[in-house]
Amino acid sequence: MVGERASVKTVSEQTVFGKAAVVVANTRAWFVRRTPVFWLTLSVLSCVGLFLTWFWGAWSGGLDVAETCALLKGQKYDDAYRAEHWREPSRVFPLHNKCNASYDLVPAWVNPMLVLLAFLAVAGLIAAVWATAVRLRRLWQRCRPTSAA
16 A cells, blocks of 8 residues: 555656656747747847837936926925936936935836846847757758768
8 A cells, every 4th residue: 555655656756747848848849949030020029128118217207307206296306315316317227217215206117127128139139040050050951962972
């Protein structure tokens, strides 16, 4: 009886590991089958999303930050804080446009999304170059004349 339980446990573990191996193999096959155009399109779309997200964050304060803070967000505009941290709103990354020390007009999701989209754009470009190199190597091997002895 104890031996049967151990064998059942071993079979279920093999099944779990077998399923995991199949999932890994299917995932690898999915990545290998993608064309360079797919990866390049992913990279370009990520760049478009990156620009739109940055634009949304950069202009989240509007043209008049004091008015946006007071009227739209209900926050106190602190001139002393803004004078002390005058470089913050003009930086490209990370985006900040604060009314005071505790309230930022740039939504919290903007900066992490910028990082994610930049990573995705670079990864897509690297994958496109890699997929192109693999396809060219396969084409070269197929078209290469073989020498018969």
